Amino acid sequence: MSGPSNCPVAALSAETATPVTDVTWSRADETFTEEFRVDSDVAAENTTALADADPVLEVGDERVYQFSREAGPDATCACEVVESLGHPLADVRVEGGDLVLTLHLPGVERLQEVVSDLEAVADDVEMRYLVHAAADGEGRGDRTVVDRGRLTERQREVLATAYELGYFEYPREANATEVAEALDVGLSTFAEHLAAAQGKLLSETLAV
Template sequence: MSGRMLAEVEVFGPRSCKVQPHADDEWSVSTVSRSKASSDADRVIEEFTLSGGDEPPSALRDDHSTVEHVFEHDKRHIFQLSRAADQGCVCERIEAAGCVVQDFSADTESLVVTFLVDDVPTLREIVEDLKSEGETVKLRRLLEDTASETDRPVVFDRAKLTSRQREVLSRAHEMGYFQHPRGATAGDVADALDISTSTFTEHLAAAQRKLLDDLLDSC
């Protein structure tokens, strides 16, 4: 591929994110921004928005919360937290590779980050860097700039997938597992397939790895 690409990466149960844990069953994180603390160069200030619920979000209900509620409008609550600058989060690791985060969202299971990337090798480096920190990463989308498209189709070899892997992917897609916020959890899809959650995630990970190999080999 030539030209810049728009990548959408999902990180499950992120270990380094201080924002995602504040999402709950009703409230998801819809935006996040960061800046250096003016009074302390060793601190980073993060602001994030919780939206989507009817009852006050858990961050408001928790008397021991480490975040400060700073603004409310139209069922959207903005919170602010302070953390050590050396606690590199998912977004900061992506930005360290020279990319700018375009969009961020998170629910109870994962966070999704969208960013522009110059080429596939850089994207590979980002994914490997996140994995080296113990993160579980999935590439959800990869879009090429239409001004530089070569019209070369990406061919997925369905024969690489077992019948069970195709069934798992199909049911997960039908139930909205790949939407964000999710239409169904991993447990919901596993129940529908009458398998354990761990078996579902194993089949899903194997299928996604095969499809991703085809996608990146076509670039």
């Protein structure tokens, strides 16, 4: 998801283009505390993005930071929003200013609830991939995780336009030239983006 704008971890990642990992949090009484690690050199060069966070200690080449705020019924922290719904987060990381959350849910209806609440505090919410699995391991079929995050925005646009125009239908409702014209690109550029996007998707779909 993009933002939230009040998250110093997201702000740091957006300014430095550096992924931030090992994000953890805790709540004591009415205080919500979040902790994360970042490269010491990156931290030294981006003090503005870390203005709301306090340095705790140095661990090798990394610096550990914490920031706290009052917890309340009107949560504006994405992590707090998800956990307030009773869903523990399995992993939290930040890439290019986007907060990436991993969580395990019992059903799609719970996912809709989480997305709805996150949209109230984030600039944009997007599901990168969804994995269905039976709790007992049965009836799983032959499912594969496909990470749409591997595609560039241009590759997504090319795939979406080609799909909408019927390029993948049989017989085709639009040829490569027509799709390229709709995208306002040359035929070779369209073919290049399409091949790259299909290659990424197939490498995950057919991976053993």
